Amino acid sequence: MTDFLDANGCVPESPRPPRIIGYLGSIVAAVTTEPSKWSRELPMKCRRRPNRKPCPGTIRAGFEPATRNIIWACLLCSDNGVMHHWQNTPWDKGGRIGLPRIGRVTYRRGMLTDLTSAGGIESVVLEGAAVSRNIVVALHDNELLGASGEYGNPLLGDPIQYDQLIIEHSKGETEIVVYNRAIMLFTSADEIYKRVHRVCWMIENAACPA
Numbered sequence: 224m225t226d227f228l229d230a231n232g233c234v235p236e237s238p239r240p241p242r243i244i245g246y247l248g249s250i251v252a253a254v255t256t257e258p259s260k261w262s263r264e265l266p267m268k269c270r271r272r273p274n275r276k277p278c279p280g281t282i283r284a285g286f287e288p289a290t291r292n293i294i295w296a297c298l299l300c301s302d303n304g305v306m307h308h309w310q311n312t313p314w315d316k317g318g319r320i321g322l323p324r325i326g327r328v329t330y331r332r333g334m335l336t337d338l339t340s341a342g343g344i345e346s347v348v349l350e351g352a353a354v355s356r357n358i359v360v361a362l363h364d365n366e367l368l369g370a371s372g373e374y375g376n377p378l379l380g381d382p383i384q385y386d387q388l389i390i391e392h393s394k395g396e397t398e399i400v401v402y403n404r405a406i407m408l409f410t411s412a413d414e415i416y417k418r419v420h421r422v423c424w425m426i427e428n429a430a431c432p433a
């Protein structure tokens with residue numbers, strides 16, 4: 224779905240995008256507004272016009288089991304598809320299956336001259352309602368709850384860029400420490416740096432879009 228967006232992540236207004244984009248976007252919006260474990264019938268008519276007559280079928284859609292894709296199909300004709308990279312598009316309403324319950328997120332970051340000075344750096348604490356749905360969804364989509372550990376290399380930078388995320392959730396506590404995040408982002412192929420970066424960026428920019 225991100226292929227349909229412009230560089231700012233918006234749906235382009237001109238030239239007028241093909242109707243299929245709005246159609247697929249409506250399916251993403253419906254599935255993420257009322258997430259359900261099983262696919263369900265949407266109040267959406269099929270887009271096809273076999274023999275120039277509209278197909279009277281309706282659309283069934285849902286999350287594809289064991290993947291992050293959204294699948295859809297017309298119940299009458301064979302029209303169907305799989306959508307990837309719909310997360311965080313303008314059509315994504317944030318609904319997911321199995322969103323975690325998160326009580327508190329503590330984010331500490333700073334530049335350290337040595338590792339013993341990590342205690343004195345600034346922190347952002349989000350608690351209760353301040354843990355917005357955007358942040359819960361970002362933690363979920365980036366699979367950070369199961370990513371406890373230390374990443375990066377403190378020897379790569381002087382001073383050391385230090386990021387620590389402590390996530391308190393219903394299944395326990397996850398602590399993630401990253402050394403030299405910016406350097407690691409550009410030098411490592413490990414996706415964990417991108418995943419942590421996205422969430423840290425979101426926490427820092429409290430005014431992220433709803």
Ligand SMILES: [Zn+2]
Nearest residue numbers: 269278297300
């Ligand atoms: Zn159809």
